[in-house]
Amino acid sequence: MKLVHAGQLTTCTHLPYPPFQFERDGKIVGFDVALIDLVAAQLKVEQVIVDKPFETIKTGADLNAGTCDIGAAGMTITDERKQNLDFSDPYFDAGQALLVRRGIGATSLEEVQSRQLKLGSQASTTGEEFAHRHGLDTQSFESSDAELNGLRTGQVDAVIQDYPVALNWLKDPANAAKFDLAANLSTGEQYGFAVQKDGNPRLQQLINKVIQQAKQDGTYQKLYEQWIGPMPAGVDGR
The missing domain is CATH 3.40.190.10 (Periplasmic binding protein-like II)
Structure with missing residues (x-):
């Protein structure tokens, strides 16, 4: 070997x-x-x-x-x-999640786009590519931590990220109190x-x-x- x-x-x-x-x-x-x-x-x-x-x-x-x-x-x-x-x-079978700041009320990428909300994504990922394919511009963050921080600080209103990663974020009570899992986007991805x-x-x-x-x-x-x-x-x- x-x-x-x-x-x-x-x-x-x-x-x-x-x-x-x-x-x-x-x-x-x-x-x-x-x-x-x-x-x-x-x-x-x-x-x-x-x-x-x-x-x-x-x-x-x-x-x-x-x-x-x-x-x-x-x-x-x-x-x-x-x-x-x-x-x-x-x-591992994976999909994408749409996570939004509480109070935003968006439940789909289409709504993010129609309301001209600011969407964040992690650079070079399939989540970012998925959003772009669906006609959305995104603010690109270098890491998942930076993306989450962008949501925390109001740089963006919502983020697209792999579903299990978003779920893991919501295990933190501070995140669960501020953000809502707005949509589970089935993409057929496998790791x-x-x-x-x-x-x-x-x-x-x-x-x-x-x-x-x-x-x-x-x-x-x-x-x-x-x-x-x-x-x-x-x-x-x-």
């Missing part, structure tokens, strides 16, 4: 992106982190995480530069990204882990094996419930 640094599995991610990867008590944790820890265990090495811009992860630049072995960043599999990355099998294009097929195969095994032995459901919440009916946790 080819690794960029002997004795460790190096993961590129973009922090913070709870509940998938974020820092808690000085340690980087989350759903993605826990799943890649399973891959590292199979290799009998430790996972080491490198914080990189999402743009250089999704374009394959970090993998091509030998910065890391895996891109794990709550990353949606798209045809465009497949041109630059080799993805694992999907490990995948990425390796270098045509560069590491054995690692790609191992990741797929670990995902499949975790679903079969109950580990996937345990981690899902630990980091995300109750696993909805119909989710492929087998």
Whole structure:
């Protein structure tokens, strides 16, 4: 197995992106982190995480530069990204959420547009692309934290963000008191882990094996419930 640094599995991610990867008590944790820890265990090495811009992860630049072995960043599999990355099998079904400041009253992107409300998005994400495809201009923020802060400070009236990330924000009572989940936007998105294009097929195969095994032995459901919440009916946790 080819690794960029002997004795460790190096993961590129973009922090913070709870509940998938974020820092808690000085340690980087989350759903993605826990799943890649399973891959590292199979290799009998430790996972080491490198914080990189999402743009250089999704374009394959970090993998091509030998910065890391895996891109794990709550990353949606798209045809465009497949041109630059080799993805694992999907490990998470995701959609988008519209989160609005309480009192705004908007319940759809169409209403945000018709009322000329200010919409925020995270740069280079499928949520931002989804909004643009639907004819909305957005104020682009570099990170999910910056996007949430834009909503807090009134820079924007609403934000579009991956549904599980928005749900995680609302676990904070201070956020729950100020913001409303206005819409769950079904987009058919699925997350995948990425390796270098045509560069590491054995690692790609191992990741797929670990995902499949975790679903079969109950580990996937345990981690899902630990980091995300109750696993909805119909989710492929087998």
